[in-house]
Amino acid sequence: MVLSGLSGAGKTTARFALEDAGYFTVDNLPPPLWQGFVDGLQSKGIERAAIVADVRLAPWFGELEEALAALRRRAEVAVLFLEARPEVLLARYNLTRRVHPLGDGRLSQELARERAGLGRLRERADFVVDTSDTSPRELRRRILDLLNESRPFLLRLVSFGFKWGPPPDADLVLDARGFPNPYYDPELKPLPGSDPRVQAYVFRPEHEDRYRAMRSLVGLSAEAAEAEGRRGYTVAVGCTGGYHRSVAVAGRLAEDLSSRFTVEVEHRDLEKH
Numbered sequence: 001m002v003l004s005g006l007s008g009a010g011k012t013t014a015r016f017a018l019e020d021a022g023y024f025t026v027d028n029l030p031p032p033l034w035q036g037f038v039d040g041l042q043s044k045g046i047e048r049a050a051i052v053a054d055v056r057l058a059p060w061f062g063e064l065e066e067a068l069a070a071l072r073r074r075a076e077v078a079v080l081f082l083e084a085r086p087e088v089l090l091a092r093y094n095l096t097r098r099v100h101p102l103g104d105g106r107l108s109q110e111l112a113r114e115r116a117g118l119g120r121l122r123e124r125a126d127f128v129v130d131t132s133d134t135s136p137r138e139l140r141r142r143i144l145d146l147l148n149e150s151r152p153f154l155l156r157l158v159s160f161g162f163k164w165g166p167p168p169d170a171d172l173v174l175d176a177r178g179f180p181n182p183y184y185d186p187e188l189k190p191l192p193g194s195d196p197r198v199q200a201y202v203f204r205p206e207h208e209d210r211y212r213a214m215r216s217l218v219g220l221s222a223e224a225a226e227a228e229g230r231r232g233y234t235v236a237v238g239c240t241g242g243y244h245r246s247v248a249v250a251g252r253l254a255e256d257l258s259s260r261f262t263v264e265v266e267h268r269d270l271e272k273h
Helices: 011-020 031-043 055-074 086-096 107-117 119-123 136-146 196-202 205-227 245-257
Strands: 002-005 024-027 049-052 079-083 127-130 154-161 172-175 232-239 262-267
Touching: 002 011, 002 119, 011 024, 011 049, 011 079, 011 136, 031 049, 031 055, 055 107, 055 119, 079 119, 079 136, 086 107, 107 119, 127 136, 154 205, 154 245, 172 205, 196 245, 205 232, 205 245, 232 245, 245 262
Parallel strands: 002 049, 002 079, 024 049, 079 127, 154 232, 154 262, 172 232
Antiparallel strands: none
16 A cells, blocks of 8 residues: 555544554655565565655655556555645644644645645545545544455453452453352352353342443443444453452343444453462
8 A cells, every 4th residue: 555645634544544454554665665665575474564655755756656656566556645625734734733744834835835746646546535524533434444444343341350450451440349249159159250150149130220331331432432433442340359240240241232342252360260
């Protein structure tokens, strides 16, 4: 992938989307080095890469078309070009207060020069995306759709024991210590939270409201994360030791929410007992 476009049109967002999809990216590598770059990737078994090529490559514009043609003889290459209306780019620069790469202090003229300088590359683009009315979240999704890289959103549920500390990568931490504790029942104490007898003990009718509130919170939080364009969301469910209640709650959440999300369950501290 060769990623190009106008400054302020969303190349940074696009680059992060490509990286999240597994692309090895490099920013403004001079065109004479492109073939060596591809050779190096192929020698390491790396099949997908993206080169960001924007107006900062102006000293090599005369070599850019030849380098692109040579690259296309060696590999399958797609060119993605991002643009936006002039007034939108001006507004974005005024908002961020960044300096344009051409940086002579006359932003309107700089943007016009950039558009003209990148015109030949735009003509050779396989995909041209106007981001004038597109949010960063929508741009990420559109790029992945163009590349057929859409992956299902993953809801990750992790049970744990507070005595061992919560998972550091959790987006949301839930406390299951309010449910009845099987630890104090001699017959249930040796059984894990995945055992139906433990689950029946934990989910007594008088505690159903507590569980339903947790399920609603997890579902709404995961939906919000997915709407923001995130690829996944991690919910940690804790009890004292991570053996009974947290395992039971995480397992039931996974079962109940599997019709809405792709769900992955991990019982982090189960083997510590």
